[in-house]
Amino acid sequence: MSCADILLCMDHVGFQRGRRGVLHDLSFSVNRGELVALLGPNGAGKTTLLRLLLGLARPDGGQVWLEGQPMATWSRREIARRIAYVPQGHVPLFPYSVRDIVGMGRLAEAPFAPHLREADRDAVAHALGELAITHLADRAYTDLSGGERQAVLLARALAQGAGMLVLDEPETGLDYGQKQRLYALLRRLAGQGHAIIATTHDPIQAACVFERALLLRHGRLMADGAAADLLLDEAMLARLYASG
Numbered sequence: 001m002s003c004a005d006i007l008l009c010m011d012h013v014g015f016q017r018g019r020r021g022v023l024h025d026l027s028f029s030v031n032r033g034e035l036v037a038l039l040g041p042n043g044a045g046k047t048t049l050l051r052l053l054l055g056l057a058r059p060d061g062g063q064v065w066l067e068g069q070p071m072a073t074w075s076r077r078e079i080a081r082r083i084a085y086v087p088q089g090h091v092p093l094f095p096y097s098v099r100d101i102v103g104m105g106r107l108a109e110a111p112f113a114p115h116l117r118e119a120d121r122d123a124v125a126h127a128l129g130e131l132a133i134t135h136l137a138d139r140a141y142t143d144l145s146g147g148e149r150q151a152v153l154l155a156r157a158l159a160q161g162a163g164m165l166v167l168d169e170p171e172t173g174l175d176y177g178q179k180q181r182l183y184a185l186l187r188r189l190a191g192q193g194h195a196i197i198a199t200t201h202d203p204i205q206a207a208c209v210f211e212r213a214l215l216l217r218h219g220r221l222m223a224d225g226a227a228a229d230l231l232l233d234e235a236m237l238a239r240l241y242a243s244g
């Protein structure tokens with residue numbers, strides 16, 4: 001597989017924790033405009049795979065490529081300008097306002113700026129509006145519900161302005177309305193050319209929202225194909241989620 005002209009590419013990637021193999025010989029690529037769901041049982045290696053895609057962990061074998069260059073050659077700031085990450089279960093330390101948290105998404109653009117510039121403030125306002133949380137802008141992040149915090153982290157990722165979004169179980173804690181807005185937003189962003197990869201534990205919902213699915217089991221890629229084909233196939237889901 002050639003990774004030269006591809007946005008993000010994994011080429012025969014393996015990853016170990018101690019002596020235990022967590023990911024084995026993974027090869028796939030994600031291009032601009034793709035909306036990709038990553039599914040697999042608990043412990044399959046989904047979060048680990050995302051960490052490799054973000055350059056937060058290094059493979060023990062194979063190579064991760066970003067825009068045709070090995071991930072290890074990019075600086076953290078260069079990666080942050082290209083990939084925004086919404087992690088699982090973020091624990092806040094300080095009572096920053098929602099506006100400040102979302103504004104932190106602009107740091108990759110202007111890390112040494114003493115204040116947000118007008119373009120940054122516009123990006124923050126736009127992101128708050130997209131997630132329908134403008135009314136929370138002056139509230140302390142630490143005082144919000146889990147679902148509200150999740151929406152704030154999504155807004156921060158959006159404000160970052162990166163071309164790729166990596167989301168770890170983004171619908172966790174969101175109510176029905178917020179989930180529908182999230183899915184509509186992801187589809188809109190993909191339509192505008194963003195590449196999006198998100199883990200989820202809901203295959204039926206993912207079949208409706210995502211175009212492509214990657215199925216991971218015991219750290220191996222079991223299938224990579226059209227989400228509606230893979231995720232509405234009961235035999236496929238039974239194999240993916242079989243115990244043991």
Ligand SMILES: Nc1ncnc2c1ncn2[C@@H]1O[C@H](COP(=O)(O)OP(=O)(O)OP(=O)(O)O)[C@@H](O)[C@H]1O
Binds near residue numbers: 044046
């Ligand atoms: N810090 C760590 N130290 C040792 N092993 C770890 C660590 N983090 C994860 N693992 C192991 O690596 C494997 C993959 O974990 P990972 O979190 O990537 O799975 P996951 O598919 O995201 O699971 P879930 O759906 O439960 O979030 C699991 O067996 C897990 O126990």
